[in-house]
Amino acid sequence: MYLFRNGLIRCLEVLNKQSPLRKNVRVRMPKYSKNINLLVTNEMVQSMLDKATNLRDKFLVAMLNFSGARPDELTRLRKKDMIQREDGCLEIKLHTDKLGKTDQEFVISDRTLTMKPDMQFFHIVYTYWATSNDDFLLSLTVRRIEQIIAQLSDGQLIPYNFRHSRLTKLARMGATIDQLMYWKGAKDPRSVGAYLRGKRVEFDKIE
Numbered sequence: 001m002y003l004f005r006n007g008l009i010r011c012l013e014v015l016n017k018q019s020p021l022r023k024n025v026r027v028r029m030p031k032y033s034k035n036i037n038l039l040v041t042n043e044m045v046q047s048m049l050d051k052a053t054n055l056r057d058k059f060l061v062a063m064l065n066f067s068g069a070r071p072d073e074l075t076r077l078r079k080k081d082m083i084q085r086e087d088g089c090l091e092i093k094l095h096t097d098k099l100g101k102t103d104q105e106f107v108i109s110d111r112t113l114t115m116k117p118d119m120q121f122f123h124i125v126y127t128y129w130a131t132s133n134d135d136f137l138l139s140l141t142v143r144r145i146e147q148i149i150a151q152l153s154d155g156q157l158i159p160y161n162f163r164h165s166r167l168t169k170l171a172r173m174g175a176t177i178d179q180l181m182y183w184k185g186a187k188d189p190r191s192v193g194a195y196l197r198g199k200r201v202e203f204d205k206i207e
Contacts, residue, residue, distance in 0.1 A: 040065065040157065040165040042120070048152040049124070057148055059128035060138060062121035064149070064159055067113055068166030068183070069094055071142040071159045078136055082129050088117040090126060096185055108185045171195035 045065050052058045063074060073094045081093040093112045115122055129137065149157055167184055175183070180192040
């Protein structure tokens with residue numbers, strides 16, 4: 001809506017007409033009702049898992065916590081998008097179906113994340129995937145995902161909190177810029193700038 005409004009304003013200005021949008025229309029930008037910078041702790045995740053009454057919702061929470069995936073990516077997650085390697089690790093392929101030239105330039109449409117057996121909540125993700133008979137693992141809309149997360153967190157969290165938390169934790173663990181970009185599914189390094197901090201480094205040799 002914001003881009004449409006500005007585009008229409010520019011078009012009218014080119015035609016030497018005064019845009020009525022400037023004076024008469026107030027466009028509301030989307031606002032998050034929660035603190036999007038709130039970090040999701042392990043205790044919070046465990047509490048949500050304890051409250052979940054079915055394996056599907058536990059899988060949703062565990063996947064958001066592990067991957068920090070966009071909700072729409074999880075709605076597209078199919079059983080064939082996950083495979084188990086010989087070493088026991090799960091390879092999880094996430095797909096983003098964003099439209100537009102700009103999105104194609106700045107978004108990684110397909111990426112694969114690896115979940116190791118010793119990682120937290122692996123057993124939940126593996127059990128749900130292995131026992132599901134459905135093509136799409138989560139037959140949920142984005143809106144329904146938001147509702148489930150709100151219910152399980154007593155209204156504290158939205159799905160984006162998991163995304164922000166995962167990238168923050170990866171950065172603190174020493175992930176490189178390209179690793180953060182891939183995990184986030186972004187081609188533009190500016191998109192991960194908020195998670196970067198300068199570190200003192202001593203080199204043995206500089207040429």
